[in-house]
Amino acid sequence: MNRIQLVVFGILAITAAAGAQTIQVSKDNRTIAITTTDEAEAIADRAVVSIGFTTYGIDQDQTYSDASKTSNAIIRALKDSGVNAEAIQSVSQSLSQIDDNDKVRYAKGIRFVFSQSWTVTVAAKDAADTLHLAVMEGANNSGNIFWQLADERPVEAQAAEKALVHAREIAEQMAKGMRAVLGPLVYASNEAPPNRQGIGYGSGGGLGGGRFEHKNLKPLAISPEKITKSATVYAVFSLE
Numbered sequence: 447m448n449r450i451q452l453v454v455f456g457i458l459a460i461t462a463a464a465g466a467q468t469i470q471v472s473k474d475n476r477t478i479a480i481t482t483t484d485e486a487e488a489i490a491d492r493a494v495v496s497i498g499f500t501t502y503g504i505d506q507d508q509t510y511s512d513a514s515k516t517s518n519a520i521i522r523a524l525k526d527s528g529v530n531a532e533a534i535q536s537v538s539q540s541l542s543q544i545d546d547n548d549k550v551r552y553a554k555g556i557r558f559v560f561s562q563s564w565t566v567t568v569a570a571k572d573a574a575d576t577l578h579l580a581v582m583e584g585a586n587n588s589g590n591i592f593w594q595l596a597d598e599r600p601v602e603a604q605a606a607e608k609a610l611v612h613a614r615e616i617a618e619q620m621a622k623g624m625r626a627v628l629g630p631l632v633y634a635s636n637e638a639p640p641n642r643q644g645i646g647y648g649s650g651g652g653l654g655g656g657r658f659e660h661k662n663l664k665p666l667a668i669s670p671e672k673i674t675k676s677a678t679v680y681a682v683f684s685l686e
Contacts, residue, residue: 476685477632478620480613483678486604490593490670493573497580497588498537498563502544502556510541513560516584521564523579529566537563563587570670578665593671605677606636613681621685629684637678 499516503509524534539562546552568576573591580588595601614631621628 478617479682482609482613484609487672487674492594492596493570494592495566496590497585500561509558519583523583533567574665574668601675609679617683627686629686633682635680
């Protein structure tokens with residue numbers, strides 16, 4: 447077998463392999479192919495809480511000293527409440543000089559600003575208490591919450607099941623229009639589209655202010671949001 451024959455044989459082999467995964471449509475194999483998308487939803491059971499603070503000072507040492515006290519007080523309060531260290535992730539921390547565009551603070555002799563932020567992942571039911579603890583210790587730039595599902599697979603499976611049922615309903619209507627009888631499902635594929643809003647759903651915003659002197663305040667009323675998952679199903683049904 448010469449080189450040209452080898453190349454042709456290789457192409458035929460690839461074509462045959464690809465054809466084995468393709469639904470053949472012909473007069474001897476009558477089918478209806480349907481693509482449908484459906485959704486399912488569930489209440490979020492996990493929350494990613496954004497907490498942070500900003501503090502100002504007259505010089506670098508004093509500003510950093512105050513920031514260190516606030517930073518450690520926030521983390522200590524969270525850990526003492528039962529939040530795992532692994533659930534707390536640093537996002538940013540910054541110590542910098544302010545410029546004279548901030549005329550009010552500049553006139554008071556304030557020259558430095560420090561900011562720090564974290565994300566804290568907890569069960570959805572603990573989101574309000576987690577935010578409350580942090581704010582009570584001086585987390586004056588906090589409040590955003592991203593709602594998530596700890597396990598998305600059951601909701602995705604439910605969405606795919608609904609899409610497949612929808613596909614069969616459409617196929618049955620089409621078969622009736624063709625004066626045929628819909629047969630069994632011969633092929634199906636499922637693709638769950640990416641979350642339209644990234645890792646979850648956000649709610650809330652920054653809570654301004656400094657450390658609260660009155661510790662008898664109650665946590666905010668916060669409710670988990672619903673998470674929606676989509677699934678697109680490609681289904682092929684035979685015709686009898």
